[in-house]
Amino acid sequence: MTAAGLMRRRPGYYLVRMSLIAACYAAGWAAFALLGDSWWTLAVAAFLAVVFGQVALVAHDVGHRQVFRLRRASAWAGRIAGNLGIGMGYGWWQDKHSRHHANPNHVELDPDVEPDVLVWTRGQARAAKGLPRLIGGSQAYLFFPLLALEGINLHVAGVRALADRSLKQRRQEGLLLFTHFALYLGALFVVLPPGKAVAFLAVHQCLFGLYLGSIFAPNHKGMPTLTGDDRPDFLRRQVLTSRNVRGGWFTDLALGGLNYQIEHHLFPSMPTPHLRRAQPVVRRYCQELGIDYLETSLLTSYRQALRSLHDAGAPLRSAVAVTKA
Secondary structure, eight states: OTTTTTTSOOHHHHHHHHHHHHHHHHHHHHHHHHHOSSTTHHHHHHHHHHHHHHHHHHHHHHHTTSSOSSHHHHHHHHHIIIIIIIOOOHHHHHHHHHHHHHSTTBTTTOGGGOOSSSOOSHHHHHHOOHHHHHHGGGHHHHHHHHHTTHHHHHHHHHHHHTTOTTSTTHHHHHHHHHHHHHHHHHHHHHHSOHHHHHHHHHHHHHHHHHHHHHHHHHHHTTSOOBOTTOOOOHHHHHHTTOOEEOOOHHHHHHTTTTTSHHHHHHSTTSOHHHHHHHHHHHHHHHHHHTOOOOEEOHHHHHHHHHHHHHHHTHHHHHHHHHHHO
């Protein structure tokens, strides 16, 4: 990939991409201020939900050092986009995401498959307590409604992480995070009456969470999970637990290049626009080695994820049936 130039940074691409997103961000808030006390601001809330999702995707690329060569520049760009821009704790997210990349879909090592609200395996279902036990049997039906809360979850997790003394640059993280909350809530409740401000908040945060969750859900959900000492080599660990989503330029734009999840996991610092070019090389190499390489449509990826969630919750449905009997 290096010889083909696919690991080379693309400053021009990211300059244009980040400038366009910044312009949309500014335009959204300008429209919010100009509309003022109007229910049309809910349309602005929906627009800004998509913009916030795109900012999160930029923070993701920055976190993988696809944009800047220096770690310090990447960290500050990530904090400005994440903490200040959308209220997401960048330091907390980067730590969590790095552990995910090292061991995707490993039940004990990947924080993305911890049974905090949902259960991802039948083993987790059998051991579930509290909320996961309560909703696990029906979690496939609740998955997308729960994604609407993902935006709020990002805010809460970022604030909670500030109590962790191991978090780097805690003061800067906290200052930027609470500056975002102050400006965001201040704008809502100064420009809008309380009822409309709450409605804007609900529409914006729920659609932001739904969009963000819908971007990440196709990547690994429903793919094989690992446990214990079940850790294949790097290539198989990344390819067999990841799923690509086929599509054209709109899919690339909407999913931020994460539809090439296999290539991204194999080469996390590869700039987003190079992932499409890397795909045929990776797919051909996997075919030569006899490694399953999965690519589906977006709808099929959701079906597979929901089917897996439904299967994982089977022990909880059986327990309810036995109790009723």
